[in-house]
Ligand code: TYD
């Protein structure tokens with residue numbers, strides 16, 4: 001028997017707690033727990049008999065879902081090859097990062113391809129959206145536009161219009177009159193998302209929900225609805241940087257980890273079809289502290305520059321500042337360099353950065369990170385025509401990584417001629433590339449920097 005009392009919910013991750021506390025144990029967020037009224041209509045006891053379900057077995061062939069392409073290649077690829085009918089997609093991101101711009105451009109592209117599309121804004125008046133569309137040169141696209149926050153009216157409209165795609169901008173502004181909570185609260189956001197996702201499945205309308213990432217406070221974040229949708233995309237970028245990355249973190253209809261790269265310009269988002277060239281564009285002559293990592297993002301190779309700065313620290317506990325990489329990974333690599341290669345970083349401030357606002361999550365970046373750190377510490381530049389990849393184990397050995405051929409080909413395409421890779425990598429011959437294989441970090445430091 002569950003007691004119907006007040007419940008406490010984390011607005012960041014949606015976890016429920018029995019009592020209020022300052023910090024959510026589930027996600028670690030501070031000050032994110034609020035009290036919510038219990039749901040009025042709980043499930044009744046399952047006294048009656050239900051209907052027997054129709055069951056099937058696992059055999060049989062199913063055609064892959066038909067997909068609609070938008071013509072925006074970066075978007076279509078992140079979706080797994082286009083939009084799947086009746087799918088529910090969440091696009092999360094910081095306020096002001098460009099979600100509304102991206103989705104207005106996306107619906108316009110889908111609509112121009114003949115897909116009936118509806119764009120519903122709960123944040124801006126129709127006139128504002130029209131002004132933006134004009135500025136983006138999309139005014140002629142056959143998109144139906146509405147400004148509304150009442151979900152009952154929205155669902156009625158969707159039911160009458162039956163578009164193939166509806167964009168809801170944003171889920172945090174939507175409210176249901178059946179839920180007694182403020183718009184933006186966890187229960188409203190959850191209930192609204194549930195209604196929209198069920199509607200999508202039942203009526204065959206694909207929906208894209210926009211969700212603002214919230215730092216704290218009374219507004220529920222997009223994580224609260226992640227589990228309800230088929231696809232979760234995050235739109236990321238550094239403030240003051242023009243690059244934007246659309247990243248699939250969950251996709252029932254395609255690979256996760258796929259990225260699409262865009263550039264924010266005065267005329268909206270421009271697709272970046274060759275991100276490697278873009279990420280390396282700020283790179284001048286080879287300077288100490290810079291290493292080029294030949295990475296893979298989803299199905300595509302992407303080269304990024306890892307930059308390190310190492311300087312004597314005035315502090316008792318030296319600084320470790322990381323942008324675009326996991327800070328735990330940096331600590332591990334520093335520890336391996338110290339313990340296995342005898343190269344200490346104690347008493348030194350370390351700053352590490354991935355150029356261009358990119359975020360690198362692959363362990364294959366370890367070797368490039370170590371190279372940038374050593375290059376900065378020894379003040380020796382890594383030869384400009386060199387890329388690196390390889391995972392570092394705690395023993396200091398270099399572990400081979402996958403997709404070496406793609407990495408090498410991309411490097412060759414961008415004018416690199418040498419790669420440093422772990423021994424036993426299954427390497428393909430790539431024209432114009434010579435590969436130096438290293439068994440471990442000690443061999444690497446000895447050969448490249450004469451250190452260790
Ligand atoms: P917006 O799409 O409104 O962000 P979100 O919906 O994620 O909150 O984008 C807002 C920012 O984008 C705003 O600061 C201005 C900038 N922007 C451009 O630089 N160029 C453009 O063409 C547009 C439409 C917006």
Ligand code: MG
Pocket residue numbers: 099100101123169
């Ligand atoms: Mg917006």
